[in-house]
Amino acid sequence: MTPPEIRNVMPFFIVKNTVATLSFYRDQLGFEITHQGPTEDDVFFGIVYRGGAGVMFKSVGVDPLPNCKREAEARWDAYFDVPDPDALAAEFASRNVKFSKPLQDTHDGLRGFELTDLNGYVLFFGHPR
Secondary structure, three states, X not given: OOOOOOOOOOOEEEOOOHHHXXXXXXXXXXXXXXXXXXXXXXXXXXXXXXXOEEEEEEOOOOOOOOHHHHOHHHOOOEEEEOOOHHHHHHHHHHOOOOOOEEEEEOXXXXXXXXXXXXXXXXXXXXXXX
């Protein structure tokens, strides 16, 4: 018997400002905003996608708590598996995205780069070498 399919997993980030966060992911990282609301005048929840990768955001009146604030050795809040991290790094650089760690081969056996979003969440974009 074939097990039921799981298509993707999405991090769920608590954010200070959902509208500003959605704009950052759209304008800087090239994600598409697929949902925001619950209404046009009251946007406290949103979803973005790029390819099969999605992220959900919600403003709930508390400060975000990225992993790096809890444990320096477990700093990533999301890992995005990308087949060509070099090309993606070049795309982001063309939009003046600031990397918190440049494109490199890591001690974990990955090639990729890190950036920190406007809420302090650390995102790694890479692929096993």
